[in-house]
Amino acid sequence: MKIRHKLTLRYTGATAIVFSLVVLVVYLFSEHSREKEFFRDLTREAVTKANLFLSDRVDAKTMQSIYRNNRQFIDEVEVAVYTTGFKLLYHDAQEIDIIKETPELIKNTIRKKELEFYEGNYQGIAMIYSYEGIDYVITAAAYDGYGYAKLNSLATLLIILWLSGLVILAILGYFLARGALQPVSRIVDEVDVISESNLDTRLAVKKEHDELDELSETFNQMLDRLEKSFDNQKMFISNVAHELRTPLAALSTELEVALLREQRTGEEYKVIITNALDDAKSLKHLITGLLDLAKANYDFSRIVTEELRLDELLLDAREMVLKANKNYSVDLIFDQNAEDDSMITVRGNAYLLKIAFVNLMENNCKFSDNKSSDVQISFFEKNAIVRFSDAGIGISKEELEKIFIPFYRGKNSTRTKGQGIGMTLTQRIIILHNGIITIHSHIGEGTTFVVEIPHI
Known part of the structure; x- marks a missing residue:
């Protein structure tokens, strides 16, 4: 896999994580706001109905009739009014009884003054309400259909934005990665044409003082060392081929002269051997000098x-x-x-x-x-x-x-x-x-x- 594709995937993956966290936070914050807002609505509705009932401005049958009629079309709030002794004074629909009040619930409400809770998908509250100096326990429950509908719409919108945003970011990330790595592709193309025959070629440095400039300069320094090493090797081989030819030819000539005649005196053989030995010593000195010359071309750090x-x-x-x-x-x-x-x-x-x-x-x-x-x-x-x-x-x-x-x-x-x-x-x-x-x-x-x- 090419680096641009890796960068695109990593960029998209990292962005997806951040984007997902943002979407999740927005959704959870919206859900929390919906919940708190609906609990406040339940409290207002409970107080309103309790006040109407306790003040005798609306009789119980009328209020119950309104509740049943409204419940067919909207998520109506079911309210019940109890005394602190757990005596039921009013209930919108006792046959439905979403909360199913118990003595324990009444006692908890008296102790904590106000409770917020869930009954299945329904939200409910229980609170102490004082009317004309007397404390009553009021409960209210309802399903927040409108709030959940808005939350579902928000969730759908967030998912659409998340998906479309990731696609856009992936495409943008690809082009950004390709643009960022374009100089690397140029460097690859320039390096690709460098061989042993043109080691003097160097990469262009744009002097932008970035990592790619550092890469080019480092590669150029490596080419300098390689070129020097190749030149030293070529020179050494050339020197060896050129300089060893003469002493080897002289040594061969001396030995060939010794074979021209079968009969030679001991003095003649001594002269020939002496000359051959001198040529061999000269050859030894030359080889030693060439090797020392090669060593002197090493990198000092080595x-x-x-x-x-x-x-x-x-x-x-x-x-x-x-x-x-x-x-x-x-x-x-x-x-x-x-x-x-x-x-x-x-x-x-x-x-x-x-x-x-x-x-x-x-x-x-x-x-x-x-x-x-x-x-x-x-x-x-x-x-x-x-x-x-x-x-x-x-x-x-x-x-x-x-x-x-x-x-x-x-x-x-x-x-x-x-x-x-x-x-x-x-x-x-x-x-x-x-x-x-x-x-x-x-x-x-x-x-x-x-x-x-x-x-x-």
Whole structure:
């Protein structure tokens, strides 16, 4: 069942309950008013007849005759007059006797002064009436035919209004629900055409600051994340297909050369195996770099983070660099003494930050004649700052703009091995940690990478 139909049914159901309560209250109030009004009429009629009888202005036979004649056409009031000792003085029609008075009724009337009650469909009263200083008990009863007729007409009218009102409200509710959900239908139509081939499409936001705008904006944010994820996957697959081709081809060539001749010397096989091993190591480094690059594209909220001291991370990174490259030199310099450890403590992922720092240290060492990197640590109010400097060949202004492009290698890269992944990976890791990385370089003077990361 569609939402518009559910809303229509719920709206109609809720309205029906409220409408029914209103109709019921109107009916009950009308019935209560009819009842009270008729009890007052009975009292007036009883007093009038009792006064006529007790004052001898009309004799009993005449009054009884009038009652019997009127009873054929209207709901005439039957009145009886008793003494307080339960002696009958007058009765309109004793053979009919609607109330059927008893001594108990007379006693209750004397005690309570006035009673109102029902005898079947008839309403009745019993009351004390004083005439010339003497108390009498008067009873009166009649059927409120006119009142019930009006009440039945009212009930019929209320039922008609209830039914017609519900039909009108159901139709109105349907159109209101359809109008309210029209923007949702538009959103569904817009979403329906979005696929992996056009993830850059976004839902229109009307800036009305309602729930549908929030839905559209949330969906657009989800599309942003999906598009980024798809782009990362496409780039990763493209990078893998492109970059693995060369080392695999070189490895295959080395092995094919080994099979060209059946007879080879041990030295020749050693050279071939050494070359193949170098190609395999290069392939391993490339795969590791590609995997690290993929990890750096994750949502930061999905990465395990903890509070990390930058000095400890840099020491670990320095150890990793020196262990892999015996001829490299890395010096750590502290510009300031941190009295508060929080100034050099950041929240992040230790594995990724070590990769970034190792890449920067190795980049300094690769492109400097003395194979060294100077690492300076400082801090300010919000950020911890790490500078990685070398006195190497430097980077030209044109190449500075391309250094973070995946797999880009500058003109001076011919003197070193690499895949062009390290700097791209480093930048993404720093950005992932809400930091920034900048480069200052001059040809022949050296290069400095400045990393700024918010401390805790």
